Amino acid sequence: MxxxxxxxxxxxxxxxxxxxxxxxxxxxxxxxxLFGDAGQAYSVEVNLGHPPQKFNLLVDTxxxxxxxxxxxxxxxxxFFKANESTTIWDSGKQVQAKYSQGMWVGHxxxxxxxxxxxxxxxxxxxxxxxITESHKFFMNGSGWQGLxxxxxxxxxxxxxxxVVESWLDSVDRTLKKPISFQLKLCGVLNATNATHYxxxxxxxxxxxxxxTNQSYQTPVLRQRWYEVGxxxxxxxxxxxxxxxxxQSTGTDIDNEICLKLNEExxxxxxxxxxxxxxxxxxxxxxxxxxxxxxxxxxxxxxFWYHGEAGCWPQPQEWSLPWIAIDLLSVDADNQxxxxxxxxxxxxxxxxxxxxxxxxxxxxxxxxxxxETVLGYTAxxxxxxxxxxxxxxxxxxxxxxxxxxxxxxPYNASTSLIDSCQLRRPVSETAVSIRAAQWALCAISIIxxxxxxxxxxxxxxxxCRKPLRTQQISLSTAALVEQET
Numbered sequence: 001m002x003x004x005x006x007x008x009x010x011x012x013x014x015x016x017x018x019x020x021x022x023x024x025x026x027x028x029x030x031x032x033x034l035f036g037d038a039g040q041a042y043s044v045e046v047n048l049g050h051p052p053q054k055f056n057l058l059v060d061t062x063x064x065x066x067x068x069x070x071x072x073x074x075x076x077x078x079f080f081k082a083n084e085s086t087t088i089w090d091s092g093k094q095v096q097a098k099y100s101q102g103m104w105v106g107h108x109x110x111x112x113x114x115x116x117x118x119x120x121x122x123x124x125x126x127x128x129x130x131i132t133e134s135h136k137f138f139m140n141g142s143g144w145q146g147l148x149x150x151x152x153x154x155x156x157x158x159x160x161x162x163v164v165e166s167w168l169d170s171v172d173r174t175l176k177k178p179i180s181f182q183l184k185l186c187g188v189l190n191a192t193n194a195t196h197y198x199x200x201x202x203x204x205x206x207x208x209x210x211x212t213n214q215s216y217q218t219p220v221l222r223q224r225w226y227e228v229g230x231x232x233x234x235x236x237x238x239x240x241x242x243x244x245x246x247q248s249t250g251t252d253i254d255n256e257i258c259l260k261l262n263e264e265x266x267x268x269x270x271x272x273x274x275x276x277x278x279x280x281x282x283x284x285x286x287x288x289x290x291x292x293x294x295x296x297x298x299x300x301x302x303f304w305y306h307g308e309a310g311c312w313p314q315p316q317e318w319s320l321p322w323i324a325i326d327l328l329s330v331d332a333d334n335q336x337x338x339x340x341x342x343x344x345x346x347x348x349x350x351x352x353x354x355x356x357x358x359x360x361x362x363x364x365x366x367x368x369x370x371e372t373v374l375g376y377t378a379x380x381x382x383x384x385x386x387x388x389x390x391x392x393x394x395x396x397x398x399x400x401x402x403x404x405x406x407x408x409p410y411n412a413s414t415s416l417i418d419s420c421q422l423r424r425p426v427s428e429t430a431v432s433i434r435a436a437q438w439a440l441c442a443i444s445i446i447x448x449x450x451x452x453x454x455x456x457x458x459x460x461x462x463c464r465k466p467l468r469t470q471q472i473s474l475s476t477a478a479l480v481e482q483e484t
Contacts, residue, residue, distance in 0.1 A: 005029075032367070034059065034185070034198035036143065036351035039273050039363070041186060041376055043144040044200050045202035047127070048115045049085030059149040059183070059200055060114040060271030061226055061386065062373075065097060066113065066167045067104065068146035071447035072128035073138055077146050082130055089110055089291065095129050100272075100369070102137035106130045108162055113170075121179075121202050126170035129157050133289040147271065150181060150386065154224040168388065171202070178389035179204055180449040183270060186400035187380035188349050192315060196380075198400075203385070211383055211399075216328040216337040216406055217392040218406050221422055223264075226386065226393060229328030229422045230372050231258050231336055233281060235288040253326065253336070253412055257281060258420035264371035268393060269379055272375035274367045275323075275346070282368040284324065292321050306366060311359040318343035325378060330392045333417040337408030339395065343381050345402040380404070 014183030034042040036058075043056040048068060055068060055078065067080040081089050082370035090109040098106055106129045110476050114123035131137075131146065140147075149156065149166060156164045185198040209215075221227045231253050260278045277285065286304050293299055320343035329335035346365035365377035385394035395406055417423050 021283045027418065031071035032197045032199050034200050035195055040139060040142055041271050041273060042198050044149055045116060049086040053080055054143040055080065056269060057146050060147045061150045062153045062267065062269030062271045063097065063147065063149035064153060064166045065129050066166050067106065067129040067157065069132055070106065071132055073134065074088045075136055076145065076377045082109065085111055086282045093162050095157040095162055095164060097157040102135060103130045104134035104137045106132050108164060110454045113167060118202050118301060121171060122174060124170045124174045126167045126251060127165040127177050129164065138202055139243060149375060151225050176296055177204060180385060180387045182383065182385045183379065184398050184400065185376055185380045185385045187345060192352050194349050199296045209390050211396050214395045216395045217331045217407065219329040219363060220391045220393060223391060225267040226395065227265050227267050229329060229420060230261045230325060231420060232326040233261065233277060233285060234324050235285060236324045236340065253416060255419050261372045262420055262422060268374045270376050270379065272373050273377060274375045275378050276367050276369040276371065276373035276375065278372065279368045282366060287322055288365060307363065307367065309361040309363050312359040313358060315360045318347045328416055333415045335409045337406060339378065340405040341378060342404060342405060346375065346377055347402060370404050
């Protein structure tokens with residue numbers, strides 16, 4: 001094993017990615033419209049403006065706004081030329097967004113947006129952010145020029161007295177019905193190719209689900225990010241090195257671990273690569289996996305704890321434990337199911353040759369952080385349906401990617417919502433909005449009294465004008481949520 005640093009450059013260019021997709025589509029009989037390279041999540045092709053300009057947008061369930069580069073940036077020449085679109089409307093108002101890594105600043109505009117691979121969704125006019133400045137947002141050599149946010153309004157881009165409508169909300173408004181979306185992330189084709197692929201679909205209640213595998217739903221606890229109840233993350237040992245673990249029968253949920261996992265928040269985020277865990281949980285999981293590896297091979301701390309890549313002269317067949325992720329079920333507050341992630345998924349292929357060598361390089365798909373994030377590593381090999389309006393996420397095994405499994409449902413003896421403290425008090429956002437509404441109401445009453453006293457002859461005319469407290473409240477909601 002050799003340790004080396006892997007840069008964020010794309011290992012294959014965009015054209016090669018599309019060729020891989022065409023080949024896979026022909027072989028598997030399914031149209032794939034998502035692709036990406038090592039550590040760069042999944043992107044989809046989009047047409048912006050009139051005449052249309054083609055770009056790739058990172059598909060991100062961890063944010064809300066459609067944002068696109070609008071100037072030349074370091075490491076990327078492609079950007080949206082707003083002055084060449086005959087249908088652009090630029091408000092000139094500044095908006096910004098901050099992420100766990102990186103940020104950008106831009107201004108709010110609107111234009112027509114169409115996704116060629118989503119034939120059931122019409123072209124819609126929607127808000128978009130034109131990015132003019134960024135920091136650690138665009139990776140060098142990234143195959144995408146912006147991102148498509150698919151979360152709820154409170155985690156959208158923000159600015160002074162600005163509410164940025166999401167593309168999903170624009171679609172709902174245009175079709176006059178709520179639309180769900182589905183991600184089927186397949187990962188890499190094999191251990192000698194770092195390009196990963198998948199499928200992005202838009203669905204309504206009438207859409208037939210052709211996947212006959214059992215479906216499991218977890219509730220969205222708070223509709224900002226896709227915040228869910230992650231009850232436990234643990235290691236499952238196999239009976240032999242080349243097989244999946246035996247059928248699970250469930251496990252007792254450790255309240256202490258559950259509280260740690262959900263102390264900050266637990267979200268499902270396709271824009272994040274790894275499975276991110278609180279530090280103590282991360283070290284426990286990695287320690288168990290490392291102990292299993294040490295019997296076969298010696299891998300240093302830099303690989304396990306510092307995000308370095310490990311390289312071998314040939315592809316590795318990982319004979320390691322699986323990782324189990326227990327999720328709260330939507331059916332009952334004492335019920336849960338388990339995602340079982342194989343080592344072929346969390347030992348991520350990041351390079352299939354470097355500097356003329358035949359080394360194949362891997363990175364660990366786990367990392368430590370203040371919050372729990374189920375990045376796309378937890379979703380590969382699965383079909384995941386995000387039902388925004390009903391407030392749940394559905395999980396099924398799929399016909400592509402790793403042999404990930406889902407088991408359950410299992411029952412706990414007590415309410416998991418109570419024991420893990422998943423039933424949060426009224427959020428800071430709701431309290432702030434309510435306080436703002438009362439304050440605005442009081443101000444309106446006082447102002448009305450003053451006006452009546454000083455401008456009695458004009459009282460009737462003034463009263464005919466509608467109050468705008470609701471509009472102000474919506475702006476406050478976006479701002480307060482961003483601060484929290």
